[in-house]
Amino acid sequence: MADDTIKSIPLDFTLLEEPEMLARAQGFNERLQKRRTVRDFSERPVPRDVIEQCLLTANSAPSGANRQPWHFAVVADATKKKEIREGAEEEEREFYTSRAPQDWLDALAPLGTDAHKPFLEKAPYLIVIFGQKFEVNDQGEKLKNYYVTESVGIATGMLISALHNAGLATLTHTPAPMKFLNKILDRPDTERPLIILVVGYPEADARVPEITRKSLHQFTSFHDE
Secondary structure, eight states, X not given: OOOOXXXXXXXXXXXXXXXXXXXXXXXXXXXXXXXXXXXXXXXXXXXXXXXXXXXXXXXXXXXXXXXXXXXXXXXOXXXXXXXXXXXXXXXXXXXXXIISOHHHHHHHGGGTOOSOOTHHHHSSEEEEEXXXXXXXXXXXXXXXXXXXXXXXXXXXXXXXXXXXXXXXXXXXXXXXXXXXXHHHTTOOTTEEEEEEEEEEOBOTTOOOOOOOOOOHHHHOOOOXX
């Protein structure tokens, strides 16, 4: 019987002095605090190698049993973006007219969102993020993936952070249901589309809602000795 034990290697870790730790944490926080969801995208092209580096960052995310149960379908083709927009807007019209409960519509009203999603065609990239229920090994055997939603969520958060850090704007779009994406992007039914991440530069005159974020004490509890 083959030994499937994963080989261990020394940890590549740099111990920082506390002042540098704090400076890095503050700098990264200040950068990410400027991240906002954008709906007004420019058609200005985005270098593909920048997208690739950000995807590699996302793929470094922790995952259940290190299965990395995600697939990122990167869409720049105008025809496919148009198909995705048409499919998404069809689902969104159903959402706004019949599916969404009134309290959800009331929560969305201040943000001014509706079923019209032009950014799905205008932005240079759509990254459709799929969760994989299982993987197939070299012997053709199905191996169950674990904590798929949690793992994909972590990877998506890291991708959004990486894209913002690289100077790009993003929008998370989640029409429901999203199975139309499997057909458009030729992905197997065993993969579940979770998010359409819209990526690009914001328009020069882009505007965003004036919002506030919770303070540290509102979303955190410390249990010190």
